[in-house]
Amino acid sequence: MTVLLNWVPEVRPRAAIGAVLGIGLAALLGHLVPAAEGLPWIMAPVGASAVLVFAVPASPLAQPWPVVGGSLVSVLAGMAVGKVCALAGVGAPVAVSLAVGCAIAGMALARCTHPPGGAAAILGALAGFAPDAQLPGPLLPLALNVLGVVLIGWIYNSLTGHPWPHRAIAPPAPVPLRSVTYDRADLDAVLADWDERLEVAADDLDALFRAVERRVLQRGEGG
Incomplete structure (x- = not known):
């Protein structure tokens, strides 16, 4: 309980402020998407990415490559699966399930597992069903949104004592006295x-x- 109480006031305000800044820049960059494209300027998965980047910046799932690679690999996988399923006459429920599975496999191969990638894959699959679906589709706004979160994550986390990308610094192994250390x-x-x-x-x-x-x-x- 003591650990939890100490954690709450220290981490939550810092993470909340970082998320405000990160999503703010993501939204501004998202408005660079041409209005004529009819694409949203903010993509929902980036909100989940912000939670990871600012609340748990030391997590392997919240590092820059998982955030960028996991988001973009997943949305591309979703778009591809959605388009193939649409052409094959397969329903959207099957498409979104296949899209998430393919996204997980793609992120694993690229070593960029990022939980919000599952949501990005679903958005990509649904976009693939659109009659006039074509690149860049949701890839462009998502890429701009992710860029905003990553830029603020790098600056803000580093300025607030959480260097990002995270690098653990282990102290040198002590000279054993009465116990045996491990390698x-x-x-x-x-x-x-x-x-x-x-x-x-x-x-x-x-x-x-x-x-x-x-x-x-x-x-x-x-x-």
Whole structure:
């Protein structure tokens, strides 16, 4: 409970202000889309991207490449699936489900998994069903929106003590006294055995474990 109470006043205002700035620039850039194209100037998935970028900037899912690559790969996958399904006479419910699956596969291959990409894929699939659907379609406004969030994320997070892209800095391994420390290869081996994608980067886990080791060894020295 203490951790939660300390986290609330420190993080939420910072994240909220960052989101206001990021979405503000995203909206301004979105207005660069020609009105004649009939495209929206703001795309809903960018709101979810802003939550990740400003609320959990250390998450592997909130780094610049996942934000940019995951959004654009997904909307392109959705548009392609939507168009193929429309030509084949397949209904929209099937198209959106296939689009999200293809987006996940595409993001995994490009190493840019980003949860809002699922929403981008659905928008792309629905756009693909439009009779006059053609490039760039929703790709252009989404790209402009994402650019705004990434630019503000880079500047604002760095100025508020959360350098972005996130880089974990692990302290040097302590000299073992009464306990045995681990090697980074041990951590990587355990993560490989688990075969789970954690919401914490391996570098952050290593930094945390090294800090715990150092604290334990300092307590041992004092005892």
